[in-house]
Amino acid sequence: MKKILQVALGIVTSIGGFLEIGSVTTAAQAGASFGYQLLWPIALGTLCLIFLVEMSGRLSAVSKHTVIAAMRDRFGFRFYLLVLILMVLVSFLVLCAEMGGISLCLQMSTGLGFPWWAIPVALVLWLLLWRGTFSVIENGSSLLGLMTVAFAVGAWKLHPDWSSVASGLIPTRPSEHAAKYWFIVVSILGASISPYMMYFYSSGAIEDEWDESYIGINRVIAAFGMTFGGLLSAGVLIIATLVLKPKGIDVDSFQQVALMMTIPLPNWGFELFVGGMAVACLGAALEITLAISYLFAQGLGWNWSENAAPDSEARFCTVYTLLIPIAAIPLLLGIEPVKITILSMALTAAVLPAAIIPFLVLMNDKDLLADHTNGFISNTVVVLIMLMSFALAVVSIPLQYFGS
């Protein structure tokens, strides 16, 4: 019984981890500009994330070491430092974006501009980490985040033509606006395959004291949780295709996504979007902040745990105590959260190899995983999707920002 509950909670958590400002904005952009044609990157990104999350859980359950600790053990300090710098820079931008997402939701419901919300949001985020335990953060934010199921309901109510939806799962080349098309592909992949999820999830497995008996549960949670998350993203894309695309609306703000929700869900669409996204972004912000703190603590061999009092994990807590106010600065300056989001998602795709290649090496190490090393399929799938994301990112980011 306890395990069933754990599986259920785990799945809910994964949904919470999947859906955030990045995946919603990029999915809405994709639907509004290219319709169902861009469903395939959501499917590929989700598939890749399923594998990565399953691997992170398995690594921790078997070796009792996190991804970060194992990486420093195996590749040494210089390599760890490189990964640390890249991941902190990119995750910092993603954190700004998530805090911006919460602030935008508050702006939409109150009318008070998002820069005003930067400090209150930072304070709440910090207090939750400072006073909350790992399970409070994991389960609380994700249960509330279930409001985002509204995306699936909304898509369903619009009665999409399911055969055209299905055809979007097959990658095709765009008939026009190729640069924009590939840039959105990269953003979607970056939004789905978030490396911070690996660090967060593998540290969570240690915090929850997983052992080898969790390998099966872990597999179920990863597969179902991420699939649901991916389906909700697809829901956003479908709604955008049916509501925004016919009107010629290009998504460049979060407000347009909120507006679009009021068409399939007239009565509660707006409130569900604002509430659900505020919680989802808060959940993601918590996960990213913890992931960055774990990156420092585990790589440098400090004592760490989100469950202990700040007093006994001083350095670990100091990392997020310093990080959160800094992440509030761009918002205070009034930099558009959606702009930060788009940039950070594309950059995530560009740094994926630095996070994933060493991880894959670890996942094939018999010293660490004994009989539970990766199989041929998981290695191949992850390598292919990662290389594709990286190649597309390297080509399309310069095109997007500096013209052809």
Next chain:
Amino acid sequence: MIVTSCGKKPDPADTLSSVASELATASLAGRVWVKHRTPNSFTGNTLRDSRMNIAEQQNILFTEAVPPVDTAQLRASLDHAKDMLATMEKMIARQDIKSFPAALAFFEQDAKKVQDMSDSLEKKQQ
């Protein structure tokens, strides 16, 4: 238009279509507000953002990226649309839901003209 910065030369067709997108957003926001689906402040802010974005794009449209359309007509439509947006914002502020639909209808006429120009330009370019 994901990013229009970093010294990228604006494309007339893209700029026009992004103006049309702003107009469409405002019209959707107006329609939904009449049906009481969104809060006043949100709708007011959305219309104001649209109006300001249009003004910004308009500058580019008539200097750096002049589209091969009837610019006099375009300018008139955009000016008129902006005026209507300002009027609608005031109506929302005083919750004047009765006269709003008429104003919205006026606004949408101009929005449609711009949309048509953008569409025909897109077709021509293909």
Next chain:
Amino acid sequence: MTKIDLVRDVLDKQMLDRNDCELGRVDGIVIEFPENGQPRVARLEAGGSVLAGRVGDWAKKPVRAIASKIGPKRLSPVKFPWEKVKKLGRDVHLDVDKEETTALAWEKWVDKNIVDKLPGAKSK
């Protein structure tokens, strides 16, 4: 006698004290060279100055400058003589107590100067 590889089995591993408390990682290993005889591993080291050296000679100066301005102002690395190594596995287990060492100097400094100054740091 067991054969070990210093880079693979020792360097960069997590160090733990008698009660499995984290003492940092093996950032450096020092070998002694007697006049006539086989060189031997003298001690394990941990600390920012050792890490700076691993990044490159250029990094030593700025790290030293920072360490002399803030923090517990301990400029020499934490040192554990080889004799203290009890078990080598996935982690390095040392026969010491964390309180006897200077490994937690930074932890204590941060605790006293940042964490304890904020409300609600004592419990969860």
Next chain:
Amino acid sequence: MKEISVEELIGTHVVDSEGKKLGRIHEISAERGEDSCLVDAYYVGGRAMIVRIARWAVPSKMSSALESKLVRPFRIPWDEMDLSDPRHPRATMCKEQIKRVAR
């Protein structure tokens, strides 16, 4: 007594007694006794990174063949290595005498 850090030795280029390049030090093996740990040999050359990745990327038979052909390092016993200048280590044997070994 002279002291050298392992992390400083790793990555330095080694030459043989005739000044020929052997490669970089990438591992130091030691014998661990009750209370001591004596340095046994230095491993030079043989792409350490390739070994790490090859170990899993290719089937084990191919991998060991690959290791033996391409990435076999030189093993230099502790008493054949001159470390009087730690930045420029020098083996006291010539390249032909030092044997390539599988790790």
